[in-house]
Amino acid sequence: MYELKGIDKKFGGVHALKHVDFHVKRGEIVGLVGENGAGKSTLMKVIYGAYQPDSGQILMDGKPVRFANPRQAMDQGIGMVFQEQSLIPNLSVMENIFLGNEKQFTRAGLFDWAKMAEAARHQLAKVRLDVDPRAPTSGLSFAQRQLVELAKVLTLEERIEGDLVILLDEPTSVLSEDEVKLLFKLVRELTNRASFIFVSHRMDEVMELSDRIYVMKDGAVVDVVARGQSTVEAIQHTMVGRSIDNEYYRETRQKPFDPKTRLVELDRVSLPGRIKDVSLTLHAGEVLCLVGTEGSGREAIMRTVFGMLSPLSGSVRLKGEPVQRPTPRHAVERGVGYVPRERKVEGIVAGMTIYENMTLSQMGRYATAGVLGTGAERRLARDWIKRMSIKAPSENADCGNLSGGNQQKVVLSKWRSGGSDIMLLDHPTRGLDIGAKQDVYTMVRDMSDDGVGIILAADTLEEAIGLSHTIIVLKDGAVQKTFDCTPGRKPTMYDLLHAML
Amino acid sequence: MAKRLLTYENAVRWAPLLVLLALMLLFTAINPAFLTERNLARIAIAAAPALMVAVGVTFIIIMGSIDLSMEGSISLTAVLFCFAFVQFGGTLAAGAWLAVPLILLAGAGIGLVNGLVHVRLRIPSFMASLAIGFVCTGAAILVTGGDIVKIDDDVFRALLTWRILGFPLMVYVAALGVVVAWVILSHTRFGRHLYAVGGGEELAHASGVNVGRVRLVGFVLAGLFYAVAAILQVAKLGQAESVTGANFMFLSITSTVVGGVALWGGIGGAWNTLVGVLIVFVINNGMVVIGLPDYVQNGMLGVLVIIAVILSTDRRSISFVK
Amino acid sequence: MSTFIKDFIEKETISRRNFLLASAAGLTTAAIPGVFGGGAAQAALTDPAIAWSYRDRASAYWNSIVSGGEAFVESIGKPKDFLVNLINEGSSEKSLADIKAFLAKTNGNCAIACDANDSPNARPVAEAVQAAGGYISTIWNKTDDAHPWDFGDNWVSHMSWSDEKPAEQTARILIEAMGGKGGIVHLGGIAANNPAVERLNGLKNAIKDFPDVELLDAQPADWDTQKGAALMSQFLTRYGDKIKGVHCANDNIAYGVIEALKAEGIEGMPIVAYDGNPEAVQMVMDGQLLATVFTNPHWGGGITAALAYHAAIGSFKPSEEPKEHREFYGPTIMVTAKEAADFKAKYLDSVPTYDWTDHWGPSNGQIQYK
């Protein structure tokens, strides 16, 4: 019922979509996978009307259509569930749900708020979310926002007579295991009404949910796989164009850490809000993974170590020395490096070059009396671009124009080149494609070999299990359980889930 | 769900009003003449035109933009209003009331041009509106040749002279303006879209909000309110000239921020602006009424404004300001 | 539209002609004094360009000044727009920059009339004009230590108005109307402006003679109608019925005061103003104002340009003139209800034709420093 025929899209000299054919049948769930830069997001933007193709046809029920903007696509029943953070925080939940579609609730130009709240409750019920529709969105958790996002798209059910096509862009990246299950259940239920296009980097999820999977590479569709006709490895092979190491998490390279060198010690640290009496120790060469649901306090603990948050009580020691007045600057001086989750907001400075980004945390080293030696900076950047195999025209390239994986490599290089030996990695592989993920995993092992201690908040439980020496399970801001993860004695996902919930 | 009254959020939300009350108490304590009906009416008269300007710019600030065109816009519409008023008979009893819709239209037109330059030419609103302000002031000079245009119509001037419950008519007009703005901002699609654009422009766009049009209408509405301000200003002074709009720019923007409207968009509303304008005018009036030396007044205003803004900022919700 | 184009072409040709003349002048004098400074000894100029540098076109006062300038330009057989307008918008920086640009454009072959906007600005303006070999006459703003005779012939003259005496006179009229007792408030100009200081001093001088009269308060209203209205209403709260009379530093402030009183339903409050703008004169006739002081800006505008021009073309040599011809007070005319109608007929309804070669006739004596 929805079909793309021979779609081409170019940006300047870049051929982003090459003659793409794509179709979705009624009630079908179609997976869309590919590495970053393979053209997935461009294709999605064409589907929901944000981009107009240079050539080719968009057909709905066999009739050619053209969308000048997302609004027109929406009117034809095409809706998009964005990744986290696409709700407007200062509006209420119900306003977000009906944003751009509020006309039905106005009487003589004024809103009938009660009617809107009623309708919003109905939408929220569809996604089994029990929040006050009048509450401001800024107070919701990530997972709740994701469900509101879905509820918002599901308003198309009432608005549109015909079939719906709903795009899900990385919908599971901020969800807990349970929430993912709920989401999948919902999606399956809804197939009687809508078709779905499901985009994710988590291959297992795509395999589980999709009826068919489109595999993209370099702007073209390279394979279409029906359910059960292929394996994760095979698809990944097609996507990446190279074979994936069986040793995905480089487990063979996991060596015992040095229990004598204590890099970070938290002693009964409490923070305003949710963190209560958290104690932990990070040793040299150790990968310590914090596991927990959204809001369990993983990020807050990392930010405490980095000095961005000050504990109400308890003490923080970096390399044995107690921290008196925590600031990021102080932490950086002690060798702490922080790879934040919001890479584009906190990780890199878009608009600055690669070398400027790399030395941002360590300008003092490249300056005498405040005057920068840019020659040395550039040399450093060239060296690390090579070492990390960052794909960029030169060290003068604007970081904002790099792909996600390369941006992450710049962030990692920034800290590694500065000699940081306490690394805080908050979802370091979020949104990265497989190739880039593996590069990150390799780097984690390299760092461990160098005696770097790593505190990690992993994207998935598998990643946590695969990478860690130690796993600390957090629940509601408190340490629930600690697992030893020496190879061979690693806990199972079931063990972790059991502790989390 | 038991609601606690003494939360941080509530303290921040009501801070501007508390500041206003505290200032009034302070001035009254020093000179009881401050809290008399006559003086409150004086403050209201002085504040009425400025209130309309501030309400106008509130629309713009809520969507995260800024408008600096008000001085020129008010000068031009005030001058044109006087010309039109005289042209149509010079008294409301004759056909001069026609000048009112005409000038509201003119104000909206200026806003439209402002919005078009900003949205279509993709020039940041700060620069676009600044330049449009120059053009409007220039146009006001051009049409007046520098002269004063007077309106001598007792019926029209009833806005200033006719009092109900001690307050002149123009105060009620301004109050009505605030109510209209409140209804628009809080209870209409367009108003909520302003908040949506201020809270996240790209997200609003992706939800099918026509951001360009919202911006455009926002500027038109602001222009409309500037025109109302111009008419009230003419009613207050009985004359217009090319400097009639002078001093409104910093005054109105400061007032909105003092009232708790965030300069980065998406937060605040018509009531905040009302309280903010009152704070600024109570300070201005109070400083003279308590006999503060004139050379201290500018500095004192600055200090009090900073204090008011500090108190009404929810510092937990923001990581930095610029 | 077509008139615009026509005007434009006209201006174009004029500016081209100016340029040709200017370069011709440059050739004949065979020295370009503007280049290396020190052009004080330059001989008389031929057909110098004429400019008026003033605050803005947003007030009646400066409009009258310009009309006088234009009347003078027409008297020497030039079109009105031969007079170049240099508008400083209240910025001393722009005032100086514009004058320098004009000097450069005309290569010093020019006569400039100027209000320097702020008194310290007069010196650098005069220095620039002297360096370029042009001629300048100034009004109002200059510091007490800068004198035209220290700048050779190039700073032709400075005219100011002694506001203290007239302001004292208006104050006496005010006090008389108050019955010789009660409180007065003064709403002043921009506090640091010389006229603002003098006008307040005049009031203070008058009050000395009346023990029953009290100056309740004096605050700046920045020459502005709106501020005048706001300040007056604030005074009403502070002093209430104690206010028996209002002394305003200029007409614009008085307009605001009258409106503030009108809002309160107060009628018949004695008010005096300054400047003698047409609207104010009308108010004097209507009894809303007791008095205003006319400084004849039309004549001031014309004669200032005339002085600079005639010095430039060599009609007289400034350095040979006595000091009272270099620094002098302009005329002031008191306008009260008695004279208003006559005054209006004589000065406003029809502008008198002045003899622009009678440079010092209506002037009012040499400027005195305290």
Place this chain on the structure above:
Amino acid sequence: MTFQRLKSHLPWITLLVLVAVVGAVDPTFLRPVNLLGLAGDIVPLFIMALGLTFAIYIGGIDLSAQSMANMITVMASLYLSSLGLWVAPLCIAVGFLLGTVSGYFTTRQFVPSFISTLAVGGVCFSMAQWLSGNRALNMDATQRDALFGWMIGRTGIIPNELFIAVGLLAICLFIERRTTLGRALKAVGAGELAAAASGLNVGRFKILAFAISGALAAVAGLLFSVKLSGGAPTIANGFLLPAIVAVLVGGTPLTGGVGGVLNTAIGTLIVAVIRSSMLYFGIEATQQQMVFGLVLIVAIALTIDRSKLRLVK
């Protein structure tokens, strides 16, 4: 692609085109003496704009600059006789200090710079009124010439002010391009959160930006008072908007992290040329303001590099 490359050069090109247009109408405009004089006259305004650039570069604004300059003209006139040459460091220190105060309220108390600098400007104005006793002051001319005369003279055909301007520009350019401070300010302007997450003491750098802005406004005031041989609490009025316009026209938008001090130099010259073009085109007095606004819109439309603005607010 070629247009893309051209974009960053648009401010230059706009300036050259403007100069050429005015020159075509009246070739006297193009004489080196004239052009140098024109540039020399705009120097006080340029110095203020230079300071403002730092505030705008980090995404803020400094509305106190004009009142600051006013106050400094008063201080310089008042203390020249007693302090002599030491009046210069005093003025600059005061400017730096008051800029720090604005910066403190903006960064530590979350008062938007629009408001905090306006308020500090009010304080400056009050101080100027109080110090001057509300009247215009004049410097002792001989002492001024002896101590600061070098500022306003000429060397050959070049006004000495230009040397000061070029010197300050060079210093600021060096700060912007080659020092940790400049790099940090760029990072703060383009991505404040990322700068903080890199361990930069963002607050201190921001305060420093406002302090530099204050100090340069003080230098502008000092130069202006030397030029005018006096000071008054309102004498620098009319500086602020042209200075802001100069920064914006030069291509440093208020969104931060883009543009820089070199752009401001070009922007200031554009403003100077537009201003004097009124004279050369013989624009009528009542039309000048309007024409200025219209030309401004065109100039801004030409000079801003929209590809670097993610959102146009």
